[in-house]
Amino acid sequence: MMLINNTFLRYRYVNTDMPNRNTHAIIGAISSGLTYAVECNRKNQNPKPEEMLQAAAGGAITGIVPDVLEPATNPNHREFFHSILFGAGVGKGAQKAEKLNLTEKQKIMLKSLSAGYLSHLAADATTPKGLPVAD
Numbered sequence: 001m002m003l004i005n006n007t008f009l010r011y012r013y014v015n016t017d018m019p020n021r022n023t024h025a026i027i028g029a030i031s032s033g034l035t036y037a038v039e040c041n042r043k044n045q046n047p048k049p050e051e052m053l054q055a056a057a058g059g060a061i062t063g064i065v066p067d068v069l070e071p072a073t074n075p076n077h078r079e080f081f082h083s084i085l086f087g088a089g090v091g092k093g094a095q096k097a098e099k100l101n102l103t104e105k106q107k108i109m110l111k112s113l114s115a116g117y118l119s120h121l122a123a124d125a126t127t128p129k130g131l132p133v134a135d
């Protein structure tokens, strides 16, 4: 039963194609834009369309950063900046931003941009190569 389930999950959720730069930019923009909206709601901040667009534009950029740092020149290009360890660090850094001397909107923007970066790792994680743990 477990084997059948695993086979089903692999068939259903594992991409066989590597996401390209445009795909990462789009996923990053959506992730950052949504994070902006969710965080504004969570923190009782008034969301503004132009800020949401800025978050989305920023997410399109942070969404491609891992492949800028480690270009997809071969199937084993994913190293430290694609690692689960670095992704966890980005997440932890976004969490720690709460304690910085920034406005609520700046904190929301930092989290949104982090979401763009993390969306890249999430998309790459669905491919057969997955992500390295630490390097």
Ligand SMILES: [Zn+2]
Pocket: 066, 067, 072, 078, 082, 120, 124
């Ligand atoms: Zn990548």
